[in-house]
Amino acid sequence: MINNSDSSDVIPQLNDNNVGNYQSITCKYSLFEFLLQNTNSSFFINLDKPASIDCFSKINGADDINEKLVVYLGTNLNIDLIVQVSFWLILFSFIPKHEKYFLKNKNISILFSLVLILLHYISENTFYSYNSKIFSTNLEENFQIYSIILTFFIFLKLFSQMIESRVKNVLYFLPFLFVFYGSFNSTNLNIVYISLMFIGITTLFKYSKNRFVLIFYIGAIYFWISGIKNTITFFDVDKLKGFTSSAYNSNSLIFWSLSFLFFVYGFLYICEISIREIDLFKVRFNFLLSGCLVFFLSVISALNPVINFFTYYYLGLNKTASKSFESVAGNAWRGINPSAESIGEFFAFVILFTLLVAIYKKNFSLSKYEVVLLLVNFFGLIRSNNFAALISLIIFGFLLFFLVYIKSQKIKYSLIFFLFIFFPVVYLLFFNTYSFEESSTKLLKESFVISNIEELKNNQYNQNPIYEDRFYEVIINEEVSKNISTSLNYLVNKYHFSERNNIPNITTLISAVAAPINRSEKWGIFFGKYNPSLSTFLFGTGPNNIVNYYFGHASKVNDGLILPHSSVLSFMIFFGIFGIVSFSVWCFIKLFNNRSNPYYFILVFYFLTNLIKSDSLLYLNSFLLFLFVLNLNNIFIYNEEN
Amino acid sequence: MDTNILTICGDSGPMPDFEKIKSDPNFIFEADPNFSPITLFNESGTAITVNSWLECANYVNGGWVNNFVKISNYEELLFYGLLGTSLLLIVLNIYKKTKEKKF
Numbered sequence: 001m002i003n004n005s006d007s008s009d010v011i012p013q014l015n016d017n018n019v020g021n022y023q024s025i026t027c028k029y030s031l032f033e034f035l036l037q038n039t040n041s042s043f044f045i046n047l048d049k050p051a052s053i054d055c056f057s058k059i060n061g062a063d064d065i066n067e068k069l070v071v072y073l074g075t076n077l078n079i080d081l082i083v084q085v086s087f088w089l090i091l092f093s094f095i096p097k098h099e100k101y102f103l104k105n106k107n108i109s110i111l112f113s114l115v116l117i118l119l120h121y122i123s124e125n126t127f128y129s130y131n132s133k134i135f136s137t138n139l140e141e142n143f144q145i146y147s148i149i150l151t152f153f154i155f156l157k158l159f160s161q162m163i164e165s166r167v168k169n170v171l172y173f174l175p176f177l178f179v180f181y182g183s184f185n186s187t188n189l190n191i192v193y194i195s196l197m198f199i200g201i202t203t204l205f206k207y208s209k210n211r212f213v214l215i216f217y218i219g220a221i222y223f224w225i226s227g228i229k230n231t232i233t234f235f236d237v238d239k240l241k242g243f244t245s246s247a248y249n250s251n252s253l254i255f256w257s258l259s260f261l262f263f264v265y266g267f268l269y270i271c272e273i274s275i276r277e278i279d280l281f282k283v284r285f286n287f288l289l290s291g292c293l294v295f296f297l298s299v300i301s302a303l304n305p306v307i308n309f310f311t312y313y314y315l316g317l318n319k320t321a322s323k324s325f326e327s328v329a330g331n332a333w334r335g336i337n338p339s340a341e342s343i344g345e346f347f348a349f350v351i352l353f354t355l356l357v358a359i360y361k362k363n364f365s366l367s368k369y370e371v372v373l374l375l376v377n378f379f380g381l382i383r384s385n386n387f388a389a390l391i392s393l394i395i396f397g398f399l400l401f402f403l404v405y406i407k408s409q410k411i412k413y414s415l416i417f418f419l420f421i422f423f424p425v426v427y428l429l430f431f432n433t434y435s436f437e438e439s440s441t442k443l444l445k446e447s448f449v450i451s452n453i454e455e456l457k458n459n460q461y462n463q464n465p466i467y468e469d470r471f472y473e474v475i476i477n478e479e480v481s482k483n484i485s486t487s488l489n490y491l492v493n494k495y496h497f498s499e500r501n502n503i504p505n506i507t508t509l510i511s512a513v514a515a516p517i518n519r520s521e522k523w524g525i526f527f528g529k530y531n532p533s534l535s536t537f538l539f540g541t542g543p544n545n546i547v548n549y550y551f552g553h554a555s556k557v558n559d560g561l562i563l564p565h566s567s568v569l570s571f572m573i574f575f576g577i578f579g580i581v582s583f584s585v586w587c588f589i590k591l592f593n594n595r596s597n598p599y600y601f602i603l604v605f606y607f608l609t610n611l612i613k614s615d616s617l618l619y620l621n622s623f624l625l626f627l628f629v630l631n632l633n634n635i636f637i638y639n640e641e642n
Numbered sequence: 643m644d645t646n647i648l649t650i651c652g653d654s655g656p657m658p659d660f661e662k663i664k665s666d667p668n669f670i671f672e673a674d675p676n677f678s679p680i681t682l683f684n685e686s687g688t689a690i691t692v693n694s695w696l697e698c699a700n701y702v703n704g705g706w707v708n709n710f711v712k713i714s715n716y717e718e719l720l721f722y723g724l725l726g727t728s729l730l731l732i733v734l735n736i737y738k739k740t741k742e743k744k745f
Contacts, residue, residue: 024660026705053716078720134717143717150724157731 012372013039014062014069022062022071027055031073034059035306041069044323045309048072049186050133051311053079060286073309078144078183083150087314088157088182088191089161101273105358109201110156117152121145122252124188126234131186136169139569148187155191156198166340168274172282173627175290177621178337178346182316183242190620191240191316193263195271200262203269210265221257224542225250227535235547238561239318239338243620248547260543267624271631278635288373291350294343295380298322298335311336318619332385333404342616344386345607348376348393349625352606355397359404360599360636388517388613394421396606403598428516439515440508441469444491446524448474450556452483472496485531522565529555530564530573540576549573556606567617590630601634603629650680650708651698661704661725671697682706 011029012018014037030237048060051074060072061539101110121128121137128135136142163170203210232248238322245252246425301308301321312320332340354374366374381390400421406412434442448466454473456464465473471492475484485490491507498505504512514520529554532541541548550557564570572580594600606631616622647657663669674694681691683689690706692698702708 020661020664024704026703053720078717143721147717147721147724150721150728153728154724154731157728157735453667 011059012038013037013350014043014071016064016069019062019064019069022059026060027051027058027074029059031057031059039609040607043069043071044072044305047309048074049131051076052133056225065468070159073314075635076183077135077186078147078151081148081187081228084184084313084316085151085155085191088180088316089155089162089568091180092159092166094164095166095169098168100164101167102199103160103164103167103199104205105202106160108205109198110160110444112201113156113198113562114149116197117189117194118145118149118253119146120171120189120259120623121150123249123255124247125243125364127188127237127246132232132479148380153193153598156194159195159198163195167199167270168277170280170583171269171274171628172286174624175283175287175350177624178343179290179293181318181621182232183318185636186311186404188237188241188244192355192620192624193242193259193423196266197259197262199269200265200267202294203265204262208267214261217257217261218540220354221254221542223535223539224253224257227533228253228548231550232551235550236561240561240618241318242316243544243619243623245545247550248541248545252412253542253545256544257542257550263626266275268631269628271634272630275631275634278554280357280361280635285370285373287350287353288370291377291380292373294336294346295376295383298333298337299325306446311574325386335380338619339391340384340616341386341614342619342622344381344384344389345610345614345616346625347381347384348386348389349606350352350391351381352603353395355526356400356599356602356636359400385517389610391423391427392606395419396609400598400602400615403602423479431516436512439512439520441471441495441511442515442520443524443527444471444488444507446521447488447528448487450525450528451485451488452481452554452556453480456480476478483554485528485555486537487527487530487532492526519565522562522630523569525555525557525562525568526564529553529557530569532576536574536576538578540572540574540579543574546573563615563618566613567611567615570615570618589629590633594633597636600633603632646698646707648679650682650702651692651695654695654699658699660700663700671700680708682708709722
C-alpha cells in the first residue's frame with residue numbers, strides 16, 4: 001500500500017483496451033494508487049510472489065483471462081515475512097497479560113529454532129526458487145537468507161518476551177486460529193507452528209520425559225531418512241501450506257520431524273499449565289465468535305477482490321478465499337477456509353460444545369449475542385454442506401442427553417443401542433445406492449482406475465478383468481503388476497484368498513464402509529497410490545510429509561492435490577501402522593480412564609468419527625483443536641453433581 | 643516525459659508512441675552512431691545493450707533499468723536494517739537484565 005511510485009503520472013483505469021499498457025508499466029504504481037483509479041472497475045488480484053523488494057505491493061502487470069481482468073500484485077519473500085510477522089505480533093499483544101511465567105533457556109531455544117528454520121529453507125529450495133527469483137542456498141554473501149533468519153530471530157526474541165506474560169491465556173484464543181490461519185504468503189511455514197515449536201524446544205530443558213522421547217524419536221528420524229530411495233525436490237503444497245513439506249529429502253525430514261515433535265510438545269505444555277483454569281463460558285463465547293467471524297469474513301471476501309486479497313494476506317490463509325458464493329463441485333462452500341469439510345466439522349463442533357457447556361454448567365441461558373452467533377454457526381455448517389458433521393452432531397447431541405439425563409441404566413443403554421442402529425439403518429435404507437456386492441468391490445475398481453495399467457485386454461463384450469471383478473488376474477499379469485501399488489496388491493490378495501466364513505475380509509470391510517460415506521473414489525485413489533515397503537508400512541515416512549506417497553509410485557493422479565480424505569490414512573503415511581495402533585491404544589486407555597465422563601467421551605468420539613473420513617488433521621488449526629479436545633478431560637471433570 | 647527515460651536515456655524531443663512500436667512485429671531499432679550504448683537490466687538481472695535513444699526509451703518504458711546493483715542493494719539494505727534491529731534488541735535485553743539484577 002505504502003510503496004508508492006515517485007512519478008506524478010497517474011495509472012490509467014483498467015479496462016479491456018489498456019491491458020497492454022499495464023504489461024509495459026510493471027513495478028511502478030502501488031496497489032493503493034491502482035485502487036484510487038479503479039474504484040469502479042471489475043478485476044481480480046493475483047499475486048506475483050517472486051517480485052523483488054522494490055516491486056513489493058506494486059502492480060506488476062495485468063491480463064485478460066477468460067474475459068476477466070486480472071492484475072498482478074508484487075509480493076516478496078523477505079518483506080512478506082516482516083509485514084506478516086509484525087501484524088501477527090501486534091494481534092498477539094492483545095492477549096491479556098498475567099503474572100510472568102518464565103520459560104527456561106529461551107536464548108538457546110531461539111538459536112535451535114533458527115538452525116531448524118535455516119535447515120527448512122535449504123531443504124525446500126525448489127519451493128523457494130519458485131517464490132523468489134534470487135533465492136539461493138549458497139550462504140556466501142546471501143543477504144536474502146540472512147535477512148530471513150534475522151527476521152525470525154527478531155520475531156522469536158519479541159515473542160519469547162510476550163508469551164511469558166500471556167501463556168496461560170493463549171488457549172482462550174485457540175478458536176481464532178480458524179480465522180487467523182497464520183500461514184506466510186511466500187514461505188512454507190506457519191507463525192503458530194514456529195511459535196509452538198519454539199515453546200516446545202524450551203520444554204526440553206524443563207521435562208526429562210520430553211528429552212527421553214526425543215532420543216527415541218531421533219532413532220525414528222534416522223529410520224525415516226534411511227528409507228529415502230529417491231529424493232523429490234518439489235511438491236505443490238497448495239492448501240496445506242505451512243504444515244506440510246514441499247520436498248522429500250533428508251534435510252526436510254529432519255526439519256519436519258523435529259519441528260512437529262516440538263510443536264506438539266509446545267501445545268501440550270500450554271494445555272498442561274493452563275487448561276484447568278479455563279473459564280468454559282469464555283471459551284464457548286470465543287468459539288461462537290470465531291465461527292461467526294469465519295462466516296462474515298468469507299462473505300465479504302467473496303464480495304470484493306481487494307478484501308479477498310487482504311483477508312488472504314493478513315489472516316494468513318493457506319489459499320485465497322472463495323471468490324464467489326458458488327459451491328465447490330456443486331455441493332460445498334469453503335469461504336476463507338482451505339477445506340469445506342474441515343470448517344464444517346468446526347461449525348458442528350462449536351454447536352456441540354455450546355450444548356455441552358450448557359449441560360455441564362446446568363445453565364441453558366444464552367445472551368442474545370450468543371444466540372445470533374450460534375445461528376450464524378449453524379448457517380455456516382449448512383453452507384459447508386458437511387453432511388457427516390451434521391449427522392454426527394445430531395447423534396452425539398442425543399447421546400450426550402441420554403448419558404447425562406437418563407438415570408435408568410436399562411433405558412439409557414436401550415436408547416443408545418437404538419441410536420446406533422437407527423441412524424445407520426435409515427442411512428443405508430434411504431441414502432445408500434449400492435448393493436453389498438457392489439460396495440465390496442467398488443474401492444478396488446477405483447484403485448485400478450488410477451493405476452497405470454493400459455495393457456489389459458478386453459473380451460468380446462469390451463469388458464476387461466476389472467469390470468468382471470477378476471482382480472487377481474490383473475495383479476498376476478506380469479506387464480501390469482509392476483504398476484500396481486503394494487497396498488492394492490495386498491487388498492486384492494485378501495479379497496481373493498480370505499476364508500469364506502461369513503466374516504468380511506479386510507478389503508470388503510474397508511470398501512463396504514467407504515461406499516455409503518462416499519469415500520470409494522478417494523480411498524481408492526489412496527490405495528492406488530500408497531506403495532509402502534514393509535518397513536514404511538510399519539513405521540511410515542515421517543510426519544507432515546506426503547511427498548513420497550504422492551510421487552513415489554507413478555499413477556494417473558499426479559497433479560492437483562488429491563488427499564486421502566481420511567486423517568487415519570494420512571497419519572498412516574506419516575507414522576505407519578505402528579503409529580496408528582500406538583495412538584489407538586493410547587486413546588483407548590485415555591477413554592477407558594474417563595469412561596464415566598460423558599462430556600469427554602462425546603467430544604473425543606465426535607472428532608474420531610469425523611477424522612475417519614476427513615483430512616482435517618492435515619490442517620494446523622484442526623490438528624490443534626483435536627489435541628485440545630484430547631486434553632478436555634482436565635476441564636470436564638465428571639462427578640455425580642455434574 | 644517519463645522521469646526514468648529522461649534519467650537513463652537522456653532528453654531527445656517528444657515521446658514516441660510505444661504502443662505502435664510494440665504492436666509492430668517488424669519494427670527494427672536502428673543503431674544511432676551518436677548514441678553512447680547503454681546496458682539495461684530487467685528485474686531478474688538479464689542485461690541488454692541499447693544503441694539508440696528510441697530503443698533505450700522503449701525498454702525503460704517496459705520496466706528495464708540501468709543499474710542492476712541497485713536492485714540487489716535492497717537485499718543488502720534490508721539485511722543491515724534487520725541486523726541493527728537485532729543488535730538493538732540484544733542490547734536492550736542485556737540492559738533490562740542488568741537493571742533487574744541491580745534491584
